[in-house]
Amino acid sequence: MASSSSYSNPPCAACKFLRRKCLPGCIFAPYFPPEEPQKFANVHKIFGASNVSKLLNEIQAHQREDAVNSLAYEAEARMKDPVYGCVGAISVLQRQVIRLQKELDATNADLMRYASNQQSNNNFNYGRSDHHQTNYGFYNNSPNTTWNNNPETDDDIQ
Numbered sequence: 112m113a114s115s116s117s118y119s120n121p122p123c124a125a126c127k128f129l130r131r132k133c134l135p136g137c138i139f140a141p142y143f144p145p146e147e148p149q150k151f152a153n154v155h156k157i158f159g160a161s162n163v164s165k166l167l168n169e170i171q172a173h174q175r176e177d178a179v180n181s182l183a184y185e186a187e188a189r190m191k192d193p194v195y196g197c198v199g200a201i202s203v204l205q206r207q208v209i210r211l212q213k214e215l216d217a218t219n220a221d222l223m224r225y226a227s228n229q230q231s232n233n234n235f236n237y238g239r240s241d242h243h244q245t246n247y248g249f250y251n252n253s254p255n256t257t258w259n260n261n262p263e264t265d266d267d268i269q
Contacts, residue, residue, distance in 0.1 A: 124151040129160060138167045142179040153186035154179075 125139030126132065128151050133140060143151040154163055163182060167175050188197035195202070 121145045124148040125155070125160065128152055128155060138164055142167075142176060150183050153190055154182050157186040157189045158182060 120133075121127075122131075122133035122145065123137055123140040124143040124145055124147055126137060127145060128148060139151070143154075163179075166178065166182075170178055185197050188200055192199045
């Protein structure tokens with residue numbers, strides 16, 4: 112014989128974890144769906160169900176989803192790194208940003224040096240009478256270019 116609760120909505124992950132009946136006004140239900148049990152398990156282990164319930168009741172309804180997402184993120188980070196939690200992840204990301212910024216700065220400096228060398232070489236070569244510049248069709252602005260810029264034709268090369 113099936114119980115009457117089998118015909119109702121399944122309990123939220125919090126109520127299922129806490130082994131209690133999920134009532135219609137359950138504070139956890141909108142934020143801990145039954146298909147995400149680990150989300151509540153982590154939050155409960157780090158913060159405790161009572162503390163989370165108090166927090167959700169004290170903040171405005173439109174802020175609750177963000178608060179739960181923050182708690183879930185911090186709880187998951189604390190499970191991975193009990194000492195530093197999400198601060199450790201943020202620190203790693205900040206160091207990575209600094210390293211990548213330095214790499215970008217170095218690459219931009221290399222690019223500027225290359226462009227400066229190319230400009231000085233071109234200025235030097237243009238002044239020489241024995242220099243013959245070969246373009247090979249690159250950056251050619253003449254009307255008889257090798258690339259067709261007419262969108263009405265299907266051919267890319269003339």
